[in-house]
Amino acid sequence: MKVGLHTVDLFPGRERLMPFRTVLEMAKVMKSQGWEADVLNSSVSCSDAADFEWLGIRVVQCPRDFGALSEWVNNNGYDVFLFAATIREGLRNLSAFQKMTCRKIAYIPSGITPKWNAFQLFRHYGLFAKAWMLEAVTPKTLIAYKLKQAGFTELITLTEYTSQRLGKVLPTHVIYPGKDEFEDIETDESILVKNNLKGERFYLFTGAPGQVRGSQLLLKAFDEFVESNKNLNPRIVFLMRNDVGAQYDLFFEVLNGMRHKKCVTVLREQLTIPQLKAFMKEAYAVVLPFICIPAEIPITYYEVMSCGTPVVSFSNAGTTEYLKNGLKIAGKVSVGNLTKALSELWNNKGERDVLACRALGIMEKHPTWNEVGKAWMDLIIMKNKQLYD
The missing domain is CATH 3.40.50.2000 (Glycogen Phosphorylase B;)
Known part of the structure; x- marks a missing residue:
């Protein structure tokens, strides 16, 4: 054949x-x-x-x-x-x-x-x-x-x-x-220690700063979230993957205009798979605010959820409909909706833990x-x- x-x-x-x-x-x-x-x-x-x-x-x-x-x-x-x-x-x-x-x-x-x-x-x-x-x-x-x-x-x-x-x-x-055998990979936490993130509470974004991935909207939403929750000392980490054709100018333009950019950590170094998994496992939640999803289903969703980490995402048809029980759905695409979702999840660890448990359940059954x-x-x-x- x-x-x-x-x-x-x-x-x-x-x-x-x-x-x-x-x-x-x-x-x-x-x-x-x-x-x-x-x-x-x-x-x-x-x-x-x-x-x-x-x-x-x-x-x-x-x-x-x-x-x-x-x-x-x-x-x-x-x-x-x-x-x-x-x-x-x-x-x-x-x-x-x-x-x-x-x-x-x-x-x-x-x-x-x-x-x-x-x-x-x-x-x-x-x-x-x-x-x-x-x-x-x-x-x-x-x-x-x-x-x-x-x-x-x-x-x-x-x-x-x-x-x-x-x-x-x-x-x-x-x-x-x-799905890959991502859940079976041993983590390498040295990268967390190196960046003083071990044991810290942070949101995580991973991927290239492409327009469809919503990284600029996330920066704006996170800035609004911090403005309303300064006493909680929230943090976010961006693991900026160097995809072919990735554009960084718009991302850094928005980042430099933030009121609370000190709460943002941007890492552009090449990570091993065990290091990437360490970030996903340590994160309070991973934010994947795709405005449009180029192809079903982005593998990052599977990787994150197999770590027992919930995902924050805009409503996005087939992908989010299938994975919705393990997601914090921010609703329709907007800075306001994403800000609200980030705030609600950060202030409700019980909801976070339920989503984490559901995420593991989904990935255990996935082929x-x-x-x-x-x-x-x-x-x-x-x-x-x-x-x-």
């Missing part, structure tokens, strides 16, 4: 980010079971993208034009093609996929973007929000109709929330992204990448058998 798992704009340095992580992990599981599996990358933002490998998985550059892509897949002898079909792809003409002769299955990497969230992203960052605005306004059933007309036979969604909104045009299968990979394989095998019997 030769399988091609499609994605868009996967470059070295992005392998652990969603949605790329899903197809890479699926390819790993398939290869471990004796299949031939490649990740096929259509590049939009980079004109000189090159093939590379990640943990033994080939990432092969392929055409973005659907007609050329179909011909390319046919020429390379793939038995099954798994297409990354974002909601906004429903606005495009997909008929060129009819030329593709192998079995075609689509998966939805991006999930549903709430209209309010997309509007807030546009309000703060203008045309940067174009893709999310398109996701928000595109009729959700349109992509399924277009895929069916193009000869796709199945649809995989990464959350139940997304599945329910795509209708019943195609057979749809909900297979959540898997591993290996289990998820076998679910994708079962779908392929079952449907191929039905086709050729």
